[in-house]
Structures are given as C-alpha cells and as structure tokens.
Amino acid sequence: MFDWFDSNEALIQSALALSILGFSVQLALRAGVFSLAGVGFWAIGGYSVANLVGDGWSTPLAIAVTVAATLLPALGLALILRRLRALYLAMATFAFVLIVQIVALNWDSVTGGPVGLFAIPVTVSTLGLTLVVIACAAGTYIWERGRHGRIMESLREDEQLASSLGVDVARERVKVFVVSAGLGTLSGALNALMFNTLTADQAGFGLITTVLMVIVLGGTGAWWGPLAGAFIVTWLPEVLRFADDYREVIQGAIVLLVVVYAPEGVVGAVRALRRLLRNPLRKPLTLKEAAE
Amino acid sequence: MSLLELEDVKVWFGGVRAVDGVSMRLEEGHLYGIIGPNGSGKTTLINAISRLTHVTEGRIAFRGEDVTRAAPHVVARMGMARTFQSIRLLDRLTVRDNVLLGTDRLAPDGDPAAATDAAIERLGLEAVAKQYPSSLAYGTQRRVEIARAVASGAKLLLLDEPIAGMSRSERDEIAEVLRTLRADGLTQVLIEHDLRMVLKTCDFVYVLNLGRNLAEGLPAETVSLPAVQEAYLGRTHAGA
Numbered sequence: 001m002f003d004w005f006d007s008n009e010a011l012i013q014s015a016l017a018l019s020i021l022g023f024s025v026q027l028a029l030r031a032g033v034f035s036l037a038g039v040g041f042w043a044i045g046g047y048s049v050a051n052l053v054g055d056g057w058s059t060p061l062a063i064a065v066t067v068a069a070t071l072l073p074a075l076g077l078a079l080i081l082r083r084l085r086a087l088y089l090a091m092a093t094f095a096f097v098l099i100v101q102i103v104a105l106n107w108d109s110v111t112g113g114p115v116g117l118f119a120i121p122v123t124v125s126t127l128g129l130t131l132v133v134i135a136c137a138a139g140t141y142i143w144e145r146g147r148h149g150r151i152m153e154s155l156r157e158d159e160q161l162a163s164s165l166g167v168d169v170a171r172e173r174v175k176v177f178v179v180s181a182g183l184g185t186l187s188g189a190l191n192a193l194m195f196n197t198l199t200a201d202q203a204g205f206g207l208i209t210t211v212l213m214v215i216v217l218g219g220t221g222a223w224w225g226p227l228a229g230a231f232i233v234t235w236l237p238e239v240l241r242f243a244d245d246y247r248e249v250i251q252g253a254i255v256l257l258v259v260v261y262a263p264e265g266v267v268g269a270v271r272a273l274r275r276l277l278r279n280p281l282r283k284p285l286t287l288k289e290a291a292e
Numbered sequence: 293m294s295l296l297e298l299e300d301v302k303v304w305f306g307g308v309r310a311v312d313g314v315s316m317r318l319e320e321g322h323l324y325g326i327i328g329p330n331g332s333g334k335t336t337l338i339n340a341i342s343r344l345t346h347v348t349e350g351r352i353a354f355r356g357e358d359v360t361r362a363a364p365h366v367v368a369r370m371g372m373a374r375t376f377q378s379i380r381l382l383d384r385l386t387v388r389d390n391v392l393l394g395t396d397r398l399a400p401d402g403d404p405a406a407a408t409d410a411a412i413e414r415l416g417l418e419a420v421a422k423q424y425p426s427s428l429a430y431g432t433q434r435r436v437e438i439a440r441a442v443a444s445g446a447k448l449l450l451l452d453e454p455i456a457g458m459s460r461s462e463r464d465e466i467a468e469v470l471r472t473l474r475a476d477g478l479t480q481v482l483i484e485h486d487l488r489m490v491l492k493t494c495d496f497v498y499v500l501n502l503g504r505n506l507a508e509g510l511p512a513e514t515v516s517l518p519a520v521q522e523a524y525l526g527r528t529h530a531g532a
Contacts, residue, residue: 147404150393153382161380164342165393165444166368221384279427286429287416 009126015234016129017191021207022214022226023136024183029220030144031176032156034086036208037077037093038184040100041070043203045188047104047111050120050198059123063189067182074181078174097208104200116199117192124193132190133227136183140223152176217258219265228266293356295320295448295479296341301350303333303340303503310336312503313350318448323474324481325494325511329523333503334483335377338450341481342374343367355447373446375437377453377483381425387436388412388421394440402445411443415469431458438466442473449473449480455489467493487515499523 005012024038045066052062081092104111111117143149151172154162159169192198210233218229236254240247262269296318303311311333318324326334339345341352343364352360359367373394381390391411395404412421415435425433434454441449451470455463463486470480470493484490490497491511499507499514501523507514514520 147396150382150385150389150396153384154393157382157384158380160344160364161376163364164344164368164374165396165440166365167396168363168365275424275427287419287432287435 011234011238013126013129013194015231016126016133017187017194018210018214018234019133019226019230020136020187020190021184021211022218022230023140024180024187025211025215026218026220026226027140027143027183028176028180029215030156031152031173032159033173033176033180034090035081035093035177035180036090036211037074037096037177038180038187039203039207039211040093040097041074041181041184042188042191042207043097043100043104043198043200044070045185046192046198046203047117048185049189050117050192051110053121053123053193059193063186063193066189067185070185071178071182074178075174077181078177081177082170082174094208097204101200101204104203111198111200114200116197116202118197120192120196120198122194122196124190129190129194132186136186137223137227144223213255215265216255217265219267219269221264221267221271225265225267232266294318294353295355296481297351297353298337298341299351299353301337301340301352302348303336303345304348309503311340314500314503314505316498316505316508318479318481320447320479321474321477322479322495323470323493324479325490325497326481326483326500327485327487327490327497327515328500328506331502332500332523334500335452336503337500338374338452338481338483342372342450368444371445371447372450373441373444373448374450375434375441375452375454377456379425379430379433379437381433381436381440383424383426386422386424387417387428390425390436391417391439391443394442394444404443407443407445411439414442414472415439416465431462434458435466438469442478447479449478451480451482453483453485455484455486463489491515 021038021042025036028035028038048066048069049062052066053059077096081089084092105114107113144152151162151167154165154167155169155172163169188203213233214226214229216229217232218225218227236251237247240250243250258265264271294317296316298314298316301311301314302309314333314337326337328334336345340347343359343362343366347360350360351358354367354370354372357370359370382393385393388408391408392404394411395402395407412418415438417432417435417439420428420432425436428436434457438451438454441451455466458466467489470482474480482490482494494511497508497511497514498505499520506523507517507520
C-alpha cells in the first residue's frame with residue numbers, strides 16, 4: 001500500500017490539484033455559467049503565490065491574500081461579461097485566459113517570461129492538498145444540498161423559471177462567477193507550491209481542454225464529479241501506456257463515447273443506474289401506483 | 293386597494309398586438325378566470341403580469357405598487373407565483389426539492405420545510421415526494437408545479453392551464469384544491485380552456501378576444517353572452 005502510494009504520489013498530487021480547478025469550472029457550469037475564466041485565475045494564483053512565498057511570506061497567508069485579492073478583478077470581469085451566455089461567454093472567458101497568458105509571457109520580472117518560474121519553494125504537502133480538496137468537496141456537497149444547489153439548478157435549466165421563483169438571475173450568476181474564479185486561483189496557487197515550476201504555456205488551451213475533460217468524464221451533477229473526473233484524466237494516460245503512439249487516439253475515443261452515451265459523465269451513469277434499479281420498467285408513475 | 297390592477301395594458305411584438313388594451317381589477321380572496329379562444333392573448337397577459345414579457349403601454353399595480361417595469365424576481369418576492377402552460381420542473385431534483393424551490397424566497401422567519409410538506413400534502417403528492425419528475429405521469433407533474441407555487445406562500449397565484457392533460461377525475465380533484473385555497477384566502481387567476489372547470493371554480497371571469505377585453509362578470513352569465521359564444525364558436529349566420 002505504502003509502496004503504491006510512493007510510486008504514485010505525483011499522480012495523486014496532480015489529480016488532487018486538478019480536481020480543485022474542476023470544482024471551479026463545475027460550479028460555474030452547474031449554474032449555467034459557461035465560464036473558463038477559472039483557468040486564467042489559475043495562472044494568476046500560481047504566479048502570485050510563487051512570488052509572495054519567494055519573498056518570504058508564509059504559505060497560508062500568501063494563498064489567502066492571493067485568493068482574496070483576485071475576487072475584486074473577478075467581480076469586475078463578471079460585471080463586464082454579465083450579459084453573455086453559453087458559447088459567447090465561453091469565448092469571452094477563453095480570450096481572458098489568452099490575455100493572462102500573453103501578459104505572463106511578457107512580464108518577465110514577475111512571471112519569468114517565456115522561461116517561467118523555477119525553484120518555487122515546495123511548501124504544500126500531499127496531506128495539506130488533500131485537506132483543501134476535502135474542504136472544497138464538503139463545501140460543494142453542502143452547497144448543492146441546500147437552497148443554493150436548487151437555485152443553481154434552476155439557473156442552469158431555466159432562467160425564466162428561476163426569475164419567476166424570485167431568483168435574481170443576474171446577481172446569482174455574478175456570485176457564481178466570482179466564487180468559481182476564487183477556486184481557480186486557489187487551485188493555481190496550490191499547484192505552483194507543489195510542483196515548484198510554473199510556465200505560461202501551462203495555463204493555456206491545453207489546461208482548458210484538460211479541465212473540460214475532467215468535467216465531461218466526471219459529470220456536473222454531483223460534488224464528486226470533479227474528483228472522479230480528475231483521477232480518471234490523470235490516470236488514463238498511465239492505464240493506456242500499452243497503446244504507445246495510439247494512446248491519445250484511444251483517449252479521444254473514450255471521451256467521444258462518454259459524450260455520446262453518458263453525457264452526464266460518471267455521476268450521470270451512476271444516477272441512471274440507481275433510477276433504473278428503483279423503477280425498472282421506467283413507466284411513468286401515477287399517484288395511485290406510487291401509493292401502492 | 294385592489295390586489296392587482298391592470299390599466300389599458302398593451303403588449304406588442306413588432307406589428308403583432310398580442311395584448312391590446314386590457315384592464316382588470318382583482319380583489320383579494322377570489323378565484324378569477326381568464327378565458328378566450330386561442331390567440332386571444334391570455335398567456336401573454338399572464339407573462340406580462342408576472343413580468344416575463346415587456347409591457348408596451350399601460351400600467352400594472354400589484355399590492356398598491358406600480359410593477360409595470362419591475363423585474364420578474366421582484367414581483368415574485370412581493371408574493372406573486374405562477375405555473376406555466378408547458379410543465380417546467382427540474383428533472384435532477386426530486387419532487388420535494390422542486391416544491392422546496394418555491395419556498396426559497398420565503399422571508400428568513402418562514403419555515404420552508406413546513407410550507408413544502410403542507411403543499412405536498414395538499415396536492416396529495418406524499419407518495420411521490422422522493423421520486424424524480426421524469427418518472428411521474430403527466431397529471432402528477434402538473435400537481436407538482438401547482439404545489440411549488442402554493443408552497444411559496446404567495447398572495448396571488450397565476451395558473452396557466454393547470455389541468456391540461458389531466459383525466460376527468462384528476463381535474464375534479466384539482467378544482468377542489470383550488471376551491472380550498474380560495475377558502476384560505478388565496479387569490480387565484482385561472483387561465484383555462486375547459487369552461488366546465490371555469491364554471492365550477494371561478495367567482496368572476498374576464499373574457500379576452502384578439503387581445504382585448506370582450507366581457508366580464510359572473511361565470512355562467514358571461515359565457516352565455518352572445519358575443520362570447522360568437523368569439524368561441526364563430527359567427528352564426530341566419531338560415532345557415
């Protein structure tokens with residue numbers, strides 16, 4: 001067991017760090033906010049804590065200040081983009097990620113320019129990261145089971161219905177955007193302090209693709225979706241090592257099959273199975289039948 | 293002060309005058325019917341009242357406040373709840389959670405769980421409270437929608453064809469529920485094609501035709517007016 005942990009610790013760390021970014025994007029998507037801005041804030045969080053810890057700040061303080069400081073720009077961005085929906089919002093936030101990446105490539109004194117930052121102090125342990133992931137998962141669990149979960153569901157499924165139920169749609173969408181950005185910042189900060197290097201090309205289209213795979217494979221329907229997705233996405237290349245050059249082709253085929261046959265990912269598949277077991281005939285229940 | 297007042301309300305979509313000068317005055321504790329042939333502007337009017345559609349001209353006042361330009365969530369929080377012509381439930385939530393959604397705007401001192409349970413009991417949904425809407429029959433889904441609106445503790449309930457797709461016995465049960473809600477003092481507006489339902493439940497009806505007020509009054513008298521008969525059945529020609 002310990003041997004297995006030792007030989008897989010780097011993968012576990014990667015999956016855990018990725019799952020926090022997964023929580024960031026999942027939260028937004030669950031409220032119908034197709035924002036990829038979390039990836040941009042991931043980079044901002046990473047560069048910020050790398051510099052602060054490098055200047056002698058304590059890790060918790062550096063992370064807390066970084067996350068708090070990004071909430072204001074996140075609010076500004078949310079207000080600027082508040083009228084955008086679906087693909088238009090995705091494209092606008094993708095542009096934001098590209099802008100962050102270009103700034104990172106050119107702001108040598110803070111980001112190390114195209115070379116990036118190396119020898120960032122490794123001050124986050126696997127245990128510390130695990131505790132943060134547990135906190136994020138617990139927060140999402142509590143959030144989704146209460147009033148906010150229902151409101152998010154209504155925002156995603158039917159904004160008109162939500163507003164007729166008294167939900168201030170514009171305000172709730174801004175709130176979700178800001179929290180999602182905060183989680184993205186947290187994810188980037190922990191990632192930088194765990195893997196000791198950070199380059200601008202890490203925070204681009206590749207990371208967007210990876211986190212979307214986490215969401216597609218894990219599913220958006222429950223708190224454990226990003227966790228399942230992050231571990232699958234991290235482990236899949238290892239499991240498919242035998243396929244050599246065809247590894248990425250098989251990986252792509254798996255994603256395609258999931259999108260077609262299990263569009264709500266692992267979460268959706270488990271739920272569908274549970275419903276099937278509860279009502280095997282899948283016949284609509286009348287009140288009389290349900291009462292019997 | 294009336295609960296809801298409409299003064300010469302117009303809703304135009306470009307050149308289409310869906311509602312073209314409707315006025316109404318609704319007092320508390322009554323069950324009102326809005327009837328009219330297809331395309332007479334009933335649903336557009338309800339959308340305008342609940343602020344889901346813009347008002348081109350005119351004035352809407354709810355509980356004494358001008359809400360003509362208010363956002364939908366504002367009038368909802370003031371105590372207006374509605375159901376929709378097509379069922380709008382959330383499939384990932386159980387029946388109970390769907391009904392709870394209606395209580396999420398209750399005042400902080402309200403008791404969402406108690407309001408939800410009471411609405412579920414009132415609509416006879418106890419047996420399916422833990423089911424998901426997609427597993428329920430159409431008529432039962434309609435009940436869930438009504439329960440969600442009832443649970444909100446609204447002062448005014450707008451019901452857009454709530455019994456569409458229900459069997460005769462289910463319709464009678466819903467009619468009974470609406471009557472008991474009225475007895476509790478809840479003001480309701482019922483848009484309905486089924487005149488039998490309107491005659492059985494409503495205290496007062498407004499008849500719309502081509503987006504305008506055609507007639508209003510007590511249900512039995514109003515539906516028998518020649519103008520109303522003509523709007524529903526078409527003009528009768530002597531000797532035809």
